[in-house]
Amino acid sequence: MRARRHPVLARSGLLDSSLAPAGVLLLRALGTTLVVYSLLGLWLAEHAEPLWLVDTAREWLNRALGIGEDFGGFGLCLLLLTHGWDEAAAHARGECAKDRIRRLLGHWLPVVVATVVAIGALSFGADVLTRPDTVPQPDLLHALGAVTLADQVLPQAAPLLPLAWLVLVQIAGSLLASASRRTGRVVWLAPAAQLVAVSTVGVLGVSPGPTHRVAEIVAFLPLVVIGQVAYQVWAREISSYLGTSLGLLAWVVSAAISNTHATLRHWWYPVTFLFAVLLFLVTVRTSGRTADRVARNSVVRWIADRAQWLVLLPGVVCYPVLDALHTRLPMALTAVTAASAVAIATEAGDFVTRSALRPRGSR
Amino acid sequence: MTGAPSSTRKGNRYLHGLDLLRVLAAFCVLYIHLTGWLLHAHHPWPVGDAVNALVVRPLRLEPDLANLGITTFLIVSGIVTTHVALRERPLQFLGRRAARLVPALAVTVLAAWPLATAGLLMTSEDYDLADVVANMFLVNYFLPDTPVVLDVTWSLTVQFSFYFFVAATIPLLRRWPWLPPAIGATTVSVLLSLINTQDTPAEHQLRVIITFLPVMFLGQLVSLVRSGQLAPAAGIGLGAVHFLLFVRATLTNETIPGGSANPRIVALVMLVVLLVGPSRGRIVTRPWVRTLSSRTYSVYLAHKVAAYPLLALLSPSIGWVAALLVALVGVGVATELLYRCVEMPINKWYRKWLEPRTNPRRRRPGENQGRARATEAVPRSR
Numbered sequence: 001m002r003a004r005r006h007p008v009l010a011r012s013g014l015l016d017s018s019l020a021p022a023g024v025l026l027l028r029a030l031g032t033t034l035v036v037y038s039l040l041g042l043w044l045a046e047h048a049e050p051l052w053l054v055d056t057a058r059e060w061l062n063r064a065l066g067i068g069e070d071f072g073g074f075g076l077c078l079l080l081l082t083h084g085w086d087e088a089a090a091h092a093r094g095e096c097a098k099d100r101i102r103r104l105l106g107h108w109l110p111v112v113v114a115t116v117v118a119i120g121a122l123s124f125g126a127d128v129l130t131r132p133d134t135v136p137q138p139d140l141l142h143a144l145g146a147v148t149l150a151d152q153v154l155p156q157a158a159p160l161l162p163l164a165w166l167v168l169v170q171i172a173g174s175l176l177a178s179a180s181r182r183t184g185r186v187v188w189l190a191p192a193a194q195l196v197a198v199s200t201v202g203v204l205g206v207s208p209g210p211t212h213r214v215a216e217i218v219a220f221l222p223l224v225v226i227g228q229v230a231y232q233v234w235a236r237e238i239s240s241y242l243g244t245s246l247g248l249l250a251w252v253v254s255a256a257i258s259n260t261h262a263t264l265r266h267w268w269y270p271v272t273f274l275f276a277v278l279l280f281l282v283t284v285r286t287s288g289r290t291a292d293r294v295a296r297n298s299v300v301r302w303i304a305d306r307a308q309w310l311v312l313l314p315g316v317v318c319y320p321v322l323d324a325l326h327t328r329l330p331m332a333l334t335a336v337t338a339a340s341a342v343a344i345a346t347e348a349g350d351f352v353t354r355s356a357l358r359p360r361g362s363r
Numbered sequence: 364m365t366g367a368p369s370s371t372r373k374g375n376r377y378l379h380g381l382d383l384l385r386v387l388a389a390f391c392v393l394y395i396h397l398t399g400w401l402l403h404a405h406h407p408w409p410v411g412d413a414v415n416a417l418v419v420r421p422l423r424l425e426p427d428l429a430n431l432g433i434t435t436f437l438i439v440s441g442i443v444t445t446h447v448a449l450r451e452r453p454l455q456f457l458g459r460r461a462a463r464l465v466p467a468l469a470v471t472v473l474a475a476w477p478l479a480t481a482g483l484l485m486t487s488e489d490y491d492l493a494d495v496v497a498n499m500f501l502v503n504y505f506l507p508d509t510p511v512v513l514d515v516t517w518s519l520t521v522q523f524s525f526y527f528f529v530a531a532t533i534p535l536l537r538r539w540p541w542l543p544p545a546i547g548a549t550t551v552s553v554l555l556s557l558i559n560t561q562d563t564p565a566e567h568q569l570r571v572i573i574t575f576l577p578v579m580f581l582g583q584l585v586s587l588v589r590s591g592q593l594a595p596a597a598g599i600g601l602g603a604v605h606f607l608l609f610v611r612a613t614l615t616n617e618t619i620p621g622g623s624a625n626p627r628i629v630a631l632v633m634l635v636v637l638l639v640g641p642s643r644g645r646i647v648t649r650p651w652v653r654t655l656s657s658r659t660y661s662v663y664l665a666h667k668v669a670a671y672p673l674l675a676l677l678s679p680s681i682g683w684v685a686a687l688l689v690a691l692v693g694v695g696v697a698t699e700l701l702y703r704c705v706e707m708p709i710n711k712w713y714r715k716w717l718e719p720r721t722n723p724r725r726r727r728p729g730e731n732q733g734r735a736r737a738t739e740a741v742p743r744s745r
Contacts, residue, residue, distance in 0.1 A: 060610050060614075061610075064610045271423055271627065275631070290596060
């Protein structure tokens with residue numbers, strides 16, 4: 001294996017991918033930024049507030065490229081791809097069970113914090129991003145469902161944190177990757193086994209029933225697999241042709257599931273998946289001095305390292321601020337204020353969880 | 364994909380991946396025109412149904428992979444011609460392109476004339492000699508009441524326009540590499556504002572040219588960034604401008620390029636070119652890939668002329684499946700004849716005889732060898 005340790009990425013904390021080229025960090029930052037941007041776009045759409053940037057981007061980029069949801073789905077796809085890469089990189093560097101648990105806790109703890117903030121905001125009557133739009137006054141059962149992520153898959157549950165399915169896919173992807181490594185020394189068997197598992201769930205969830213909602217979420221799991229395969233090709237564990245075949249198979253599985261589920265069909269996810277995968281591969285492949293320079297930027301690193309927080313907190317911090325201020329301040333100023341509130345909440349949450357998860361004896 | 368980043372000499376490495384992409388593009392063009400004929404003749408075409416169900420609909424592309432092949436050709440052509448332009452003088456550049464492209468075009472149009480007159484090319488026009496001569500030099504697209512003999516030649520008007528622009532800006536390209544694509548963007552932007560009517564053939568064709576020119580500029584930017592002439596950030600910025608110009612052209616005209624999926628196609632092809640272009644794997648370096656790649660221009664010109672008459676004449680007697688197989692063989696034979704008897708001999712003759720006369724300095728022994736090797740860093744240009 002010819003993978004090298006990257007000086008910038010090695011310093012970048014819980015979500016670091018120290019065996020990755022700078023491009024992976026850039027994509028994580030880009031994916032996160034796009035998710036935040038899309039949440040802003042969603043709020044604007046729901047409140048019929050025009051914003052030149054969002055409207056122009058919709059007409060010139062979203063419609064032209066066929067990537068919907070103001071690039072939100074695209075951003076989440078990039079985060080899943082980078083998660084798959086991190087998973088494979090962690091395995092390659094011999095990550096121990098303790099570190100793996102700590103890494104997964106780092107993904108999950110923002111869900112707990114965001115749930116607490118959401119319940120607090122809702123109890124004060126604030127506007128929080130929920131699906132469906134109106135959630136009754138949350139009780140302990142709601143909180144439990146959100147924290148355990150069960151509300152993402154239970155048929156009748158209303159998710160308190162609509163984007164927490166990302167964490168579910170990340171954790172499921174990591175667990176599936178760990179389990180599939182028991183297939184033995186043949187490296188490509190692990191991603192192939194994961195795809196078989198994903199396809200099985202996808203087929204089981206075609207008809208309405210308890211597995212239907214699981215299958216909708218599972219449609220995104222192949223992206224985690226593609227991220228792993230990309231790493232394996234990059235690290236020369238498998239050939240590029242085998243990697244390409246597995247990647248195509250993963251895209252087919254993902255496209256087939258999204259095509260057979262009525263709720264996913266009209267979102268054009270196969271297009272979004274393909275753009276995300278191609279951008280991911282091109283960035284990893286061409287990552288060079290320019291990518292290194294950008295990755296050294298502290299803002300980029302900050303965003304990339306706090307991706308989980310920045311995906312989950314806007315719905316529960318940004319939305320109440322936007323709701324409270326948009327009638328009093330100009331829209332652009334309101335957006336900046338809301339973004340600042342998210343940044344402060346993110347930094348606070350990240351500081352607390354990093355302190356909690358830091359191994360004993362380390363600074 | 365390889366783990367090791369490419370070396371500092373990457374600018375001199377042959378882009379094998381472009382060969383493969385050109386072959387795939389030629390297959391796409393062949394596929395859509397054969398599909399077009401079969402659908403026009405009301406034959407069942409299960410391959411077309413499968414491609415539309417498995418690829419076109421999930422990716423929301425144009426039906427029957429329309430414009431996928433031509434977009435790939437334009438981007439690859441932009442890469443290749445910019446690469447050679449950095450090593451040639453303006454007249455030399457134009458002469459070489461003309462020697463490679465024009466004779467094969469003229470011969471194909473001449474061959475297509477009787478077939479088109481007989482209605483075997485899915486056209487129903489009367490052509491006189493003046494029409495044919497105009498078609499041989501693409502002038503037909505700019506003259507009123509001049510029918511098209513071979514419709515695939517429309518894309519050559521885009522390519523020739525790009526070649527003239529590149530030739531005119533070679534000195535700028537060497538000194539300020541960012542300037543020609545920037546001038547190109549400005550010019551296209553102004554022309555998109557001015558030309559949006561299709562009252563005359565000339566206006567229609569100019570609109571076609573300015574719509575697709577940004578696609579070729581995307582290829583030019585790839586070449587400039589890859590060769591180290593342009594910083595990646597500048598390349599990405601200028602590339603975004605050219606892509607948005609293409610989107611603008613799509614948004615402001617209903618029939619050119621025709622179909623809302625075209626910006627998506629350009630973006631996807633661009634990413635695929637960036638990914639596959641530098642590949643050096645087992646498949647892309649196979650000799651047959653390079654052999655097929657060198658014949659893609661001949662395939663592009665000859666496939667309709669060879670396939671349509673065979674399909675029309677044979678399908679009533681031997682059935683469309685057998686006729687299709689014969690047509691494919693016919694395309695292969697016509698391509699090889701055009702390549703071996705017209706395209707390459709004239710190109711070689713031009714390079715051997717005409718160039719030393721116009722440029723005596725290059726007669727000195729050994730002087731050409733370094734440049735010849737350098738131009739091989741990317742696939743041969745047309």
